[in-house]
Amino acid sequence: MEKYHYKEKGKTKERLNMISLAKLYAEVFALSPWNEYTKSQGCNTFFGLDTKPGSLCPHCKDMLQEAYPIQDTILHIKSELDRPNSLLTIIENEKQIIGFAWGFSYKNCSEFISEKYRTDEMKIKLNNLFTQLNTSGRLFYFSECGVAPLFRGRGLSNELTQTLITQAQTLQQSIVMRTNYQSPMIYVARKFNMKQIMGPQNNEIINFTDQENLDRVLFIKN
Numbered sequence: 001m002e003k004y005h006y007k008e009k010g011k012t013k014e015r016l017n018m019i020s021l022a023k024l025y026a027e028v029f030a031l032s033p034w035n036e037y038t039k040s041q042g043c044n045t046f047f048g049l050d051t052k053p054g055s056l057c058p059h060c061k062d063m064l065q066e067a068y069p070i071q072d073t074i075l076h077i078k079s080e081l082d083r084p085n086s087l088l089t090i091i092e093n094e095k096q097i098i099g100f101a102w103g104f105s106y107k108n109c110s111e112f113i114s115e116k117y118r119t120d121e122m123k124i125k126l127n128n129l130f131t132q133l134n135t136s137g138r139l140f141y142f143s144e145c146g147v148a149p150l151f152r153g154r155g156l157s158n159e160l161t162q163t164l165i166t167q168a169q170t171l172q173q174s175i176v177m178r179t180n181y182q183s184p185m186i187y188v189a190r191k192f193n194m195k196q197i198m199g200p201q202n203n204e205i206i207n208f209t210d211q212e213n214l215d216r217v218l219f220i221k222n
Contacts, residue, residue, distance in 0.1 A: 001098070003159065006081070006088040018074045020097045021090065025077070026068035028146030033182035033215070038064040080104060080143055085171055089163040091147075091156055101145040101160035105138055105173060112139050112176065118212060125208055129197060135222065140168035142177035145185060157188045165192055165221065177219045186217070194219040 006016060030037040035048030038055075042062025053066050081088055083104030091099035106112040109130040113123050130136065142164050147156045168175035179185045181200045189196070196206050199217030210216040 002092045003163075004090050004092070005163065006090075016088075016090070017097065018077065019070060021077060021100055022068070022070045022073035024097050024100065024148060025073055025144070025146060026066070026070075027148070029068065031149065033180045036067040039067040040064055077102075085140065085167070087164065087167045089160055091159065093151065098148040098151045099146065099156045099160055101142075101164055103140055103142045103164045103167065103175070105140050105171065107138055109136055109139060112141060116178070122210065122212055126198075129207060133197065133220065133222075135174050135220065138171070138173045140164070140171060140173040140175045142175055145188075152184075157184065158191065161185075161188050161192060168221070174220055174222045178216055179219075180215050181217045182215065189219045192221065194221040 004016075028034075030049055032048075034046070036046040037049045038047045038051045038053055039045065040047070040057035040060055040062045042057060042060035045057065045059055046067055047057075047064060051064055053064055055064050056062070057064055077088075080086065080102060081104075084107070085105040086102065087104070088100070088102040090097050106115075110127065113126045113130075117123050117126060142161075145157060145160050145164075147160075165175055175194070177185070177189060177194065179189070196217055196219050198207050199205065199210055200215070201217070206217070210218070
């Protein structure tokens, strides 16, 4: 297995197969706990592998589409890699991408909150929370991480996470990560001493729930 880093803002090296990366991204998030295989544009709801593109949304009766079409996903990834201090790390096996992680910087907590949360309620709660944590400067956002199903359980998520944490430490920035409370990334975050500051943990709620997504949690490492 080989690991590669891509740091150039606005560039993707020739050897990076964006189609392969986009396909793996879609494959990872189609699985539990995300279950994002199809999506209804009508009600902006994701559905799992028990649905198929072209069928009708059970909620709004709009036609379901692929959750992550290849070209749209490529554009999304490239836009994130254009962000300040972006870093993409991939792991390949026999020239096939089997793992990925990327992140980038926000200039401050307010920018992160404004972009990632829609409601005034959540924005106020999170601004207050970051103030309590004395976190006000630049943040490095742990945006995405995924490993192909056949290669899970080999510590690849730990390798990918370490790369992004090292990037945040080099930049002297706190790192934040959002994920589903049932995601394997919960255990990775704890392994690297990231502190959960929002959402469900076992039978408790840390500080408060994310009213925009009740399953979502937030971690930070200063």
